[in-house]
Amino acid sequence: MALSGCTVPNFGAKPGATTTSKSVFHLWQGFSVGAVVIGGFVCLLLLYAVLRYRRKSPDAIPAQSQYHLPLELIYTVVPILVVFGLFAATLVVENKEVANPKTSVVVDVNAFQWGWKFSYPGTSTVVVGQTTASPVMVIPVNTNVHINLTSTDVIHGFYVKAFNFSRYALPGVLNQFTLRATSTGTYFGQCTQLCGLYHALMWFRVKVVTPDQYSAWLAANSSSAASAAAARAATKGQTTPRVPTRQTSSHGDK
Amino acid sequence: MRVEAKILIGLGVFFGAMVAVYWNWGHENAGSVMMFAGMLLCFLPGSYYYWWSRRMKARPEDNPNATQAEGAGVVGSFPGTSIWPFTLGMAAFLVVLSLVFGIWLLVPGIFLAVWAVLGGAAEGRRGGHV
Amino acid sequence: MTDVLEPPVQVHDEHDGGAHAHDEHHGPTGILKWLTTTDHKIIGLSYTITSVIMLVIGGVFAELIRAQLSTPTGTLVSLAQFNELFTMHGSVMIYLFAGPFAFGGLANIIVPIQIGAPDMAFPRLNALSYWLYLTGAITMLAGFFTAGGAANFGWVAYAPLSNSLNSPGAGADLWIGGLLLTGFSAIFTGVNLTATIFYLRAPGMTMFRMPIFTWNMLVTAILILLAFPVLTAGLIMLYCDRHFGTHIYSVAGGGVPVLWQHIFWFWGHPEVYILALPFFGMATEIFAVFSRKPVFGYKGMIFATLSIAALSLGVWAHHMFTTGVVLLPFFSIMSLLIAVPTGIKIFNWIGTMWRGEIWFSTAMLMAIGFLVTFLIGGLTGIYLASPPLDFFTHDTYFVVAHFHSVVMALVLAGMAGLYYWGPKITGYILNERIGKIQFWLLFIGSQVFTFPLYILGLEGMPRRIAVYTHDPQWKMLNDVSSIGAILIGISTLLFVVNVVVSWKRYPAGDNPWDAQTLEWFTTSPPPHHNFYRLPQIRSERPTWDYNHPDHRSLAHGQHEEPHEHDREEVGV
Numbered sequence: 001m002a003l004s005g006c007t008v009p010n011f012g013a014k015p016g017a018t019t020t021s022k023s024v025f026h027l028w029q030g031f032s033v034g035a036v037v038i039g040g041f042v043c044l045l046l047l048y049a050v051l052r053y054r055r056k057s058p059d060a061i062p063a064q065s066q067y068h069l070p071l072e073l074i075y076t077v078v079p080i081l082v083v084f085g086l087f088a089a090t091l092v093v094e095n096k097e098v099a100n101p102k103t104s105v106v107v108d109v110n111a112f113q114w115g116w117k118f119s120y121p122g123t124s125t126v127v128v129g130q131t132t133a134s135p136v137m138v139i140p141v142n143t144n145v146h147i148n149l150t151s152t153d154v155i156h157g158f159y160v161k162a163f164n165f166s167r168y169a170l171p172g173v174l175n176q177f178t179l180r181a182t183s184t185g186t187y188f189g190q191c192t193q194l195c196g197l198y199h200a201l202m203w204f205r206v207k208v209v210t211p212d213q214y215s216a217w218l219a220a221n222s223s224s225a226a227s228a229a230a231a232r233a234a235t236k237g238q239t240t241p242r243v244p245t246r247q248t249s250s251h252g253d254k
Numbered sequence: 255m256r257v258e259a260k261i262l263i264g265l266g267v268f269f270g271a272m273v274a275v276y277w278n279w280g281h282e283n284a285g286s287v288m289m290f291a292g293m294l295l296c297f298l299p300g301s302y303y304y305w306w307s308r309r310m311k312a313r314p315e316d317n318p319n320a321t322q323a324e325g326a327g328v329v330g331s332f333p334g335t336s337i338w339p340f341t342l343g344m345a346a347f348l349v350v351l352s353l354v355f356g357i358w359l360l361v362p363g364i365f366l367a368v369w370a371v372l373g374g375a376a377e378g379r380r381g382g383h384v
Numbered sequence: 385m386t387d388v389l390e391p392p393v394q395v396h397d398e399h400d401g402g403a404h405a406h407d408e409h410h411g412p413t414g415i416l417k418w419l420t421t422t423d424h425k426i427i428g429l430s431y432t433i434t435s436v437i438m439l440v441i442g443g444v445f446a447e448l449i450r451a452q453l454s455t456p457t458g459t460l461v462s463l464a465q466f467n468e469l470f471t472m473h474g475s476v477m478i479y480l481f482a483g484p485f486a487f488g489g490l491a492n493i494i495v496p497i498q499i500g501a502p503d504m505a506f507p508r509l510n511a512l513s514y515w516l517y518l519t520g521a522i523t524m525l526a527g528f529f530t531a532g533g534a535a536n537f538g539w540v541a542y543a544p545l546s547n548s549l550n551s552p553g554a555g556a557d558l559w560i561g562g563l564l565l566t567g568f569s570a571i572f573t574g575v576n577l578t579a580t581i582f583y584l585r586a587p588g589m590t591m592f593r594m595p596i597f598t599w600n601m602l603v604t605a606i607l608i609l610l611a612f613p614v615l616t617a618g619l620i621m622l623y624c625d626r627h628f629g630t631h632i633y634s635v636a637g638g639g640v641p642v643l644w645q646h647i648f649w650f651w652g653h654p655e656v657y658i659l660a661l662p663f664f665g666m667a668t669e670i671f672a673v674f675s676r677k678p679v680f681g682y683k684g685m686i687f688a689t690l691s692i693a694a695l696s697l698g699v700w701a702h703h704m705f706t707t708g709v710v711l712l713p714f715f716s717i718m719s720l721l722i723a724v725p726t727g728i729k730i731f732n733w734i735g736t737m738w739r740g741e742i743w744f745s746t747a748m749l750m751a752i753g754f755l756v757t758f759l760i761g762g763l764t765g766i767y768l769a770s771p772p773l774d775f776f777t778h779d780t781y782f783v784v785a786h787f788h789s790v791v792m793a794l795v796l797a798g799m800a801g802l803y804y805w806g807p808k809i810t811g812y813i814l815n816e817r818i819g820k821i822q823f824w825l826l827f828i829g830s831q832v833f834t835f836p837l838y839i840l841g842l843e844g845m846p847r848r849i850a851v852y853t854h855d856p857q858w859k860m861l862n863d864v865s866s867i868g869a870i871l872i873g874i875s876t877l878l879f880v881v882n883v884v885v886s887w888k889r890y891p892a893g894d895n896p897w898d899a900q901t902l903e904w905f906t907t908s909p910p911p912h913h914n915f916y917r918l919p920q921i922r923s924e925r926p927t928w929d930y931n932h933p934d935h936r937s938l939a940h941g942q943h944e945e946p947h948e949h950d951r952e953e954v955g956v
Contacts, residue, residue: 012842013776024772031773035763042759045734050752053675055741062741066678066937075731076684076724083720090716090770097772098712132853154545155641157706157779161844164776168707170642171544172635175708188854192779192846193706194538196550197463200849257591258582261690265606268694272718276698280711284646285701292610292697303582314587322918325587332503332913335411335420339508343515346568350523350561353623354554374508 008033013164017187017208019180021164023093030089034082097165100178103144105214107137111149111156111169111191114198125221131201138207140214141181149175157192160206166192181208255307255316262300269293331381338374345370422507425910427514428492429809432802434518435485438476439795440876441525445473447873450866456856466850467536468555472528474539475559478659479566480521482794486662487573487608488517490801491601493809495577497903498595500586500921502913505579509572516569524562527555535559538848540652541622543633543644548626557626560619567616570658574608577601586902588921592686595901595924596679599686600665603693604658610697611654618647642707649700657696660790661689663797664729667751670800671733673899674748675740678925678937681732688725688732695722705774712771719769726762730755745897746819750800753827754793760831761789764838779848782841785834792830792872799826799879804899807892811908815890818882825875833868836861900928 011032015025053062110117115130118137129135139145149158151169159166162185167175191202209217273289276282314320348363412420421427449469452458461469496504504510527534532553537546541559544550581602585594594602622644624630631637633644672679679685695718701710702719733755742748764786767773777783799822807813840861845852852858895904904927906915919930929936 012839020772021776024776027770027772028767031767031770035766039759039763042730042734043756046737046752046755049734049737049740050742053737053740053742055676055743058743060741061676061932061935062739064678064935064937065680065739067681067684068735071735072681072684072728072732076728079724079727080721083717083724086766086770087713087717087720090720090772091713093772094712094716094770097775154550155542157846159776159779159844159846161776166706166775166778170707170709172641173707173709177708188844190846190854194467194542194545194848196545197467199467200463200846200851203854255582261602262606265690265694269697272694272698276711276714279714282646282711284643285650288614288647288650289697295610296606315585315589316591318588318590318593318922320587320921322587322920325918329502330505330584332507333422334507335417336422336508336511337420339422339511340419340515342512343519346516346565347519347523350519350565353561353627354523354557 014162016164017162017181017183017185018165019182020093020097021162022182023096024164027089027093031086034086038082097177100146100176101144103146103178105140105143106146106148107139108148109137109150109158109169111151111158111195111202113153113196114191114202116202116204118204120218123218123222125218127221129204131198132203134203134205136186136205136207138209138214138217139179139181140211141184141208143180143211143214145179145181147177147179149177154195155193156195156202158189159192160187160189162187163206168193181206184208184210255303255310255313259300259303259307262296263304266293266296266300269296333377336374336377338370338377341366341373342370420511422503422511423912424492424496424504424507424510425809427510428489428494430514431484431492431517432489434521435481435489438480438484438521442473442476442481443873443876445469445476446869449473450862450869452850453852453862454859454866456852456859458851461850463850464533464536467538467848468528468534470848471535471538471559472525475524475535477791478539478655479563480517480524482659482791483570483655484517484566485798486659487570487577487601487604488513490666490798490805491577491597491604491662492573494805494903495598495601496580496584497808497906497910497914498598498901499581499584499589500902500915500918501580501584502915504576505584506572506576510576513569513572513576516565516572520562520565520567520569522562523558523565526562527558530554530558540648541644542648543622543625543641544635546622546626546644547634557623560623560626563619564616567612567619570608571612571616574605574612577605578609581605586918586921589902589926592683593921593924593926595665596668596682596685597662597665597901600661600668600689603689604661607654607658607661607693607696611651611658614647615651615655618644618651621647642704642709645704645707646701649703650697652703653700654693654696656787656790657692660794661692663754663794663801664689666801666804667733667754667797668729668736669899669901670747670751670804671736673804673897674743674745674751675737676743676898677736677740678900678928679732680735680738681728682924684728685732688728691725692722695725702769702774705771706778716769716771720766723762723766723769730759730762745803746814746816746823747800747804747897749820749823750796750803750826753823753830754797754800757789757793757796757827757830760834761786761791761793764789777841779846780841781837781845781847784847785837785841788837789830789834792826792834796823796826796830799823802879804897805903807896808903808908808910811892812886812888813890813892813896814882815886818878818885822875822878822882825871825878829868829871829875831868833865833872836865836868840865895927895931898931900925902926905930 008029011029013025013028015022106121108119108121116135117128118135119126127135149167149169150173151171153171156169157166158169163179167177185208187206189204189206191199269289270293273286273293276289277286314324345363345366348359348366352359352363452460452466530553532555534555537551546556581598621632625632625634631639633639633641668679668685699715699719699722701715704710705712768786803814803819840858843858845858892908894907905919919926923929923937
């Protein structure tokens with residue numbers, strides 16, 4: 001994009017660790033440039049008016065102008081055009097975020113009060129932990145990872161700041177989205193949708209490793225001993241995962 | 255009353271267009287039903303005002319050249335002091351509390367409500383205080 | 385331009401044989417007067433005072449929240465108590481302060497006088513609205529005195545968190561009950577406002593001569609009638625799920641939890657415009673009066689207000705982007721489009737000031753502060769209208785900062801309204817020097833409070849968390865924000881101080897601001913049934929036309945006739 005040529009400030013956001021997080025970051029920058037330009041323009045107008053048109057005397061009465069149709073039309077039409085521009089930019093990034101290409105790496109994420117369970121379908125690997133135990137979801141770098149997200153009780157929020165992304169875990173609904181991490185590392189995540197008493201402590205981590213490390217980890221954790229230990233660490237409502245009654249993709253309602 | 259009618263009918267038409275787009279694009283039940291109901295809710299008084307506007311004499315407040323003298327006469331009835339709003343308010347309070355603290359509260363609640371409605375209606379007929 | 389206005393006409397009160405409106409009509413006094421009044425001015429004043437008390441209560445909750453967040457592992461309150469605090473802070477501020485202040489308080493008092501009506505169309509219904517509001521407020525706050533504490537599921541009460549399994553206890557039911565009462569209070573006020581505006585205008589007061597505040601209240605009333613019944617229905621269904629074994633919002637039994645969100649936000653988004661439009665209207669009046677010009681773009685303002693109302697019924701799911709089950713592009717474009725009429729209003733406000741003679745009274749300062757703060761809040765809202773940008777800011781402090789920017793803007797406008805109309809309602813002006821100090825504290829406090837929260841949200845701090853142990857470096861930003869909150873608190877106290885200090889001290893007269901609309905033609909405070917005399921109404925500024933017949937509005941392109949006094953010939 002044109003913005004990558006010059007050094008545009010971050011405006012508070014970061015490029016993040018996935019392919020879509022970078023697109024979101026650039027969109028953020030674009031919106032911010034627009035906000036600064038428009039906001040700055042309006043503030044300058046206001047500042048000028050407030051300084052220039054202070055009353056000279058308590059009795060002074062100015063010309064009583066009350067409308068200016070051409071000007072009013074301009075500041076109706078121009079914002080509409082700006083809005084459509086913002087919308088177009090939004091659609092480009094949004095289509096990337098809702099895409100779900102076929103991939104072999106799938107993780108079932110189950111949120112519950114007050115922890116997370118990560119299962120890897122096709123294997124017996126399960127990672128589960130409550131609150132500050134902060135269970136780790138291991139995924140391979142530079143690979144499309146398909147997430148199936150649901151909840152077994154109330155609504156929770158799956159939020160990873162480094163991915164510039166969050167999605168609700170809804171009971172009875174299967175939310176699906178795809179992540180493609182671009183750098184290895186461990187990224188912090190937590191629940192963002194109020195879910196009761198320990199909402200503030202419902203932490204997890206996403207550990208992005210090389211594909212080889214991922215395969216090795218998957219194999220090592222598939223042993224019955226490891227998954228038995230994981231099952232014991234499970235909390236209420238976790239012994240039999242609820243079968244979601246409604247499946248949706250995150251691509252709107254189509 | 256034409257402007258009043260146009261506002262409401264205009265809103266209704268807009269909601270109708272919006273729900274047509276939304277239903278065809280998204281097929282989402284709850285929002286479509288609510289938007290559709292909103293459209294009907296606008297058409298209800300809007301059509302009434304429109305129907306009336308074509309039959310009523312011009313009112314002084316719709317006449318840009320009206321004089322204040324044209325508005326002479328009784329503007330409406332404005333009941334003065336009345337205990338019935340307070341009574342009905344307390345009745346509603348008790349009814350709502352019965353949802354929380356027990357159905358027995360419905361007894362004084364409904365009793366007060368009936369009393370307030372009857373009292374208020376009688377006061378309206380009598381002319382009440384001013 | 386040269387026609388002479390007719391002299392004002394005496395108003396006859398139907399129950400008084402003579403041609404004068406009586407000063408104080410005989411009736412109950414003291415508390416019985418308060419319990420039985422149907423006078424919109426007294427009811428409106430009751431609403432205003434009660435809602436400001438609610439503002440203080442909500443403010444206390446806010447300060448407690450800030451105190452808890454001053455340490456990453458705060459132990460001022462327990463986790464459970466913190467959930468009650470932010471739930472009741474939001475609930476009190478939104479349901480019990482902002483709405484009632486705007487449409488129950490100031491609108492109740494001012495709208496009938498602005499259109500030349502003797503009272504609201506249904507005075508007893510008006511009184512009922514107030515009692516429903518007061519009892520609703522008591523009901524909701526009573527939750528604190530129950531064993532399980534007050535409601536603790538956020539002011540939005542998402543299902544399934546708000547069901548009987550996850551939120552047992554009377555606090556939640558009292559919250560629901562309180563909202564049923566205040567909901568009907570609002571609906572009845574909506575009926576009253578609409579009927580009054582449609583049927584009780586004075587002769588010559590055509591729809592397109594009504595003040596912008598009245599126009600905004602009309603549109604607010606229509607929005608109330610469209611939206612509040614939806615909330616009421618949703619609440620009744622929630623109560624049924626909690627107590628009658630229904631499964632409307634629960635998966636077991638075939639219900640849909642996200643249905644609650646659809647219903648709640650279908651009300652919730654129009655609600656924020658129900659809150660905002662009255663304050664927009666107040667600001668519009670003040671910009672015009674204190675620039676000594678007519679409202680710029682009167683018809684454009686009305687068009688913008690109607691557009692906001694129309695669009696606001698189609699954007700609710702922008703609060704639900706992260707659910708994954710809503711039609712993202714539809715709600716995105718509709719939400720982005722709402723920025724357009726809001727922008728029109730901002731440009732019209734600046735246009736009103738442009739080439740004016742600006743008087744920086746407290747009311748005007750507050751209004752300008754409102755404009756700046758709303759601009760900031762509005763711009764950050766545009767980010768949230770884009771789903772990709774919403775995905776990572778949703779449920780973080782970025783959203784909290786956005787709506788607090790907007791809400792603090794409304795508070796500034798509300799203060800402007802109190803300083804502007806206070807003299808009309810009470811007959812006495814508030815001290816301007818204290819007012820200006822209050823303004824600076826409130827304005828600077830609002831920015832100091834919200835800016836760190838924007839950054840915190842982008843740093844990843846979620847909302848509704850009592851502790852943030854894994855990122856203790858967030859403490860510094862939280863502390864800066866708390867300083868802002870303290871400044872806001874002090875400014876509110878200063879307002880109370882001003883009321884006390886100015887009590888019956890500076891008599892106002894009929895029109896201390898040389899204001900323009902009809903309410904400034906009558907006495908301060910107005911008599912029973914509002915007017916002794918009514919002027920001829922030939923524009924949207926009847927009082928201005930009466931006081932300044934040589935300075936009527938100029939249409940676009942019209943030039944001023946040269947007069948003897950020193951004035952430049954100006955065009956538009």
